[in-house]
Amino acid sequence: MDYAKRSPASEHPFLAWVKKETGIVLNRSQREAVLHKEGPLLLLATPGAGKTTVLNLHIAYLILEHKINPHQILSLTFSRASARDMETRFQNLFGRVISQPVRFSTIHSFAFQVVTDYLRRQGRPYKLIENEQGVTSKGAVLKSLYQKHNATVVSEEKLEELANAIGYVKNTMIPVENLETIDFKINHFKEIYLSYEEYKRKSYAPTILLDFDDMLTLAHDILEREPGILNFYQKQYRYILTDESQDTSLIQHKIIEKIAKPQCNLFVVGDEDQAIYGFRGAAPQYLLEFKKTYPNAKIIAMTENFRSSEDIVKITNQFIKANKKRYEKDMFTHNTKNKPIQISKFKTEQEQWDYLVQQLARTDDLSSVAIIYRNNASAIGLINKLDKHGIPFYLRDFKNRFFAHWVVEDVLNYLRFSYNDKNIAVLEKIHTKLNPFISKNDLELLKRADADVSSFVNLAKIYGDASKKAQGFLRLQKYFNQLNKLSPHQAIRFIRKKLKYEESAERICNNLGYSFDNVKGILATLEYIAVGLETHQEFAFRLKELEKLMGDSKYNQDSNAVTLTTMHSAKGLEFKRVYLIDLVEGVIPGAESLKKGNEDSLEEERRLFYVGMTRAIQELSLLTVEEYQQAKVDESRFVKEVRQILQPDLKTEGVQGDKQLAAGVFIDHKKFGVGKVISINRGKGTFRVGFENGQVKDLLYSVCIENNLIRVL
Ligand SMILES: Nc1ncnc2c1ncn2[C@@H]1O[C@H](COP(=O)(O)OP(=O)(O)OP(=O)(O)O)[C@@H](O)[C@H]1O
Numbered sequence: 001m002d003y004a005k006r007s008p009a010s011e012h013p014f015l016a017w018v019k020k021e022t023g024i025v026l027n028r029s030q031r032e033a034v035l036h037k038e039g040p041l042l043l044l045a046t047p048g049a050g051k052t053t054v055l056n057l058h059i060a061y062l063i064l065e066h067k068i069n070p071h072q073i074l075s076l077t078f079s080r081a082s083a084r085d086m087e088t089r090f091q092n093l094f095g096r097v098i099s100q101p102v103r104f105s106t107i108h109s110f111a112f113q114v115v116t117d118y119l120r121r122q123g124r125p126y127k128l129i130e131n132e133q134g135v136t137s138k139g140a141v142l143k144s145l146y147q148k149h150n151a152t153v154v155s156e157e158k159l160e161e162l163a164n165a166i167g168y169v170k171n172t173m174i175p176v177e178n179l180e181t182i183d184f185k186i187n188h189f190k191e192i193y194l195s196y197e198e199y200k201r202k203s204y205a206p207t208i209l210l211d212f213d214d215m216l217t218l219a220h221d222i223l224e225r226e227p228g229i230l231n232f233y234q235k236q237y238r239y240i241l242t243d244e245s246q247d248t249s250l251i252q253h254k255i256i257e258k259i260a261k262p263q264c265n266l267f268v269v270g271d272e273d274q275a276i277y278g279f280r281g282a283a284p285q286y287l288l289e290f291k292k293t294y295p296n297a298k299i300i301a302m303t304e305n306f307r308s309s310e311d312i313v314k315i316t317n318q319f320i321k322a323n324k325k326r327y328e329k330d331m332f333t334h335n336t337k338n339k340p341i342q343i344s345k346f347k348t349e350q351e352q353w354d355y356l357v358q359q360l361a362r363t364d365d366l367s368s369v370a371i372i373y374r375n376n377a378s379a380i381g382l383i384n385k386l387d388k389h390g391i392p393f394y395l396r397d398f399k400n401r402f403f404a405h406w407v408v409e410d411v412l413n414y415l416r417f418s419y420n421d422k423n424i425a426v427l428e429k430i431h432t433k434l435n436p437f438i439s440k441n442d443l444e445l446l447k448r449a450d451a452d453v454s455s456f457v458n459l460a461k462i463y464g465d466a467s468k469k470a471q472g473f474l475r476l477q478k479y480f481n482q483l484n485k486l487s488p489h490q491a492i493r494f495i496r497k498k499l500k501y502e503e504s505a506e507r508i509c510n511n512l513g514y515s516f517d518n519v520k521g522i523l524a525t526l527e528y529i530a531v532g533l534e535t536h537q538e539f540a541f542r543l544k545e546l547e548k549l550m551g552d553s554k555y556n557q558d559s560n561a562v563t564l565t566t567m568h569s570a571k572g573l574e575f576k577r578v579y580l581i582d583l584v585e586g587v588i589p590g591a592e593s594l595k596k597g598n599e600d601s602l603e604e605e606r607r608l609f610y611v612g613m614t615r616a617i618q619e620l621s622l623l624t625v626e627e628y629q630q631a632k633v634d635e636s637r638f639v640k641e642v643r644q645i646l647q648p649d650l651k652t653e654g655v656q657g658d659k660q661l662a663a664g665v666f667i668d669h670k671k672f673g674v675g676k677v678i679s680i681n682r683g684k685g686t687f688r689v690g691f692e693n694g695q696v697k698d699l700l701y702s703v704c705i706e707n708n709l710i711r712v713l
Contacts, residue, residue, distance in 0.1 A: 047614035048307025111219035171249035171281025245270030
């Protein structure tokens with residue numbers, strides 16, 4: 001229908017037209033936001049409040065009702081995927097009536113335009129380090145700088161931390177002279193940072209080498225130094241909208257502030273409760289201080305959740321209130337109740353996976369289900385299981401770190417060496433991790449020794465057969481022979497314990513600041529994968545197969561497959577049924593955030609948990625385990641908090657460790673899940689339990705004990 005020929009209605013004609021055209025009926029705050037015209041506006045939205053819908057309608061309103069030229073509107077968001085998503089949704093809704101394009105962009109790509117326009121005009125060539133390959137790629141450059149300043153190689157995780165820390169410095173505008181005041185947990189960070197900047201300045205001179213975050217720094221500088229350019233962008237974009245604004249960093253805010261002035265027609269949408277990119281320099285306080293920057297700003301809260309059932313909205317709303325740094329607001333919904341949030345506790349991850357497989361096997365529409373975890377490490381073992389049961393999955397943020405990790409390489413090399421202990425090329429990769437230690441000098445001597453004899457026998461000869469060291473080498477020869485005959489699962493255990501690999505790995509981790517827990521996790525995962533496999537070749541093949549499966553899972557995006565995603569990548573998505581898994585202390589909240597003085601980081605972990613929970617439309621299950629990656633763990637405090645909200649009359653503290661069945665204690669029943677003992681009838685030998693799904697059951701004590709059905713929590 002032609003917008004000009006819209007029918008008159010008692011409500012605002014634009015909204016009446018929208019209702020007719022799209023079927024969307026807005027609530028009061030959505031209406032107020034859509035019909036906002038000029039000046040700064042902060043739209044504080046809770047999850048599921050319809051942010052994208054409102055943003056798009058507001059743009060259409062400006063164009064259709066106020067005849068604003070679409071070229072003068074700049075809609076910014078923080079990931080390419082959401083910029084694309086917004087554009088598609090806008091096209092679908094208004095493509096027929098608004099022919100001129102609106103600019104949907106990421107803030108980086110806007111900054112890129114400012115910088116490249118400027119450099120081109122100056123006749124200065126530039127390159128992006130993110131486009132470089134091989135030894136000049138950003139990763140390779142940072143790796144070699146780390147190595148230079150620390151005299152040691154860097155692990156993949158540390159490299160990521162380093163790249164994040166560099167990004168953090170630029171996003172939060174930390175002056176170089178203050179770098180030492182911040183503990184980035186990276187040895188010689190300042191030196192690496194300065195060398196990296198110098199490398200970019202010099203390596204292709206006169207061509208300037210830039211990274212993504214330099215775009216922000218430079219764009220900010222240009223807009224500050226060049227009034228003509230600033231004026232151009234201010235005139236070009238009279239209306240600026242930003243989505244996911246809780247993830248905006250200081251420098252991004254400053255850029256937006258500059259171009260929005262002097263009119264400040266700035267439409268900012270965000271939810272500080274969903275700010276989860278603190279490690280990259282984003283912080284919710286910029287939203288919290290919006291009024292300081294724009295004193296005449298209007299603030300509208302959009303707190304109706306259109307997504308989730310009442311059970312989910314009520315509990316998650318209560319849950320996030322434990323955070324202190326937030327706007328006080330109450331999320332509500334008119335949606336009906338469905339199922340209470342379910343909490344299930346399992347002994348091990350395998351039991352948890354079995355449960356998931358069982359649930360998924362009964363599900364027809366797998367695309368409506370998501371399994372969400374804090375760390376990518378949770379995915380590998382689960383995928384192994386899903387694949388064995390033929391359950392298709394779509395992995396949202398596949399990062400191929402696991403299979404290339406040095407620990408995985410080491411284990412494969414130990415196995416390889418057990419087939420041929422004369423292979424010095426393989427020995428060179430593991431020699432420092434063996435016990436007794438094999439030095440570089442030993443390797444040189446070995447290269448000159450008899451190539452047809454075991455390296456260990458040669459070494460024993462070099463050291464003199466009777467020496468202690470020689471005895472150690474001969475023992476190693478025996479162990480590697482034994483290793484060769486073990487099943488893959490036994491072999492990994494053997495490498496860890498008998499060959500003392502774990503001790504060496506711990507030493508390496510301590511020396512280089514890597515996480516030993518992560519290493520143990522990788523070893524545990526390798527053991528899971530190895531279960532049931534017969535030969536070492538099968539094991540190596542299975543690793544390759546899993547790697548391929550994970551890469552190929554992107555083709556399952558639009559098919560009947562369960563989505564597997566980290567909490568970070570789940571933002572903005574929704575699923576009928578959601579399982580949050582591996583909910584234990586040290587994972588979520590993560591170990592770092594549990595340290596004293598890290599309260600801000602603990603709040604960010606709580607927000608992450610909240611983002612995960614609020615993805616669910618109808619069903620939400622929280623799964624926790626007693627043993628994670630082979631170590632005893634405590635249930636996540638966030639699970640406890642949710643349980644407490646679900647059953648406020650119950651005290652969860654102090655119950656653990658009390659193995660006596662008594663009224664008031666929690667039990668975990670294999671079939672019915674977690675519940676509270678209401679009463680005990682000793683005469684009948686029964687006890688009554690109120691389970692978290694709302695059911696109350698009388699159970700026979702003897703049956704429960706004989707079948708090992710319950711545990712007192
Ligand atoms: N006025 C409305 N009436 C009915 N449904 C609506 C309305 N507004 C939004 N919705 C629906 O509510 C759901 C959530 O909307 P949307 O994804 O835009 O929320 P959001 O605010 O971006 O959420 P989150 O921040 O959690 O990602 C969508 O399915 C959307 O179609």
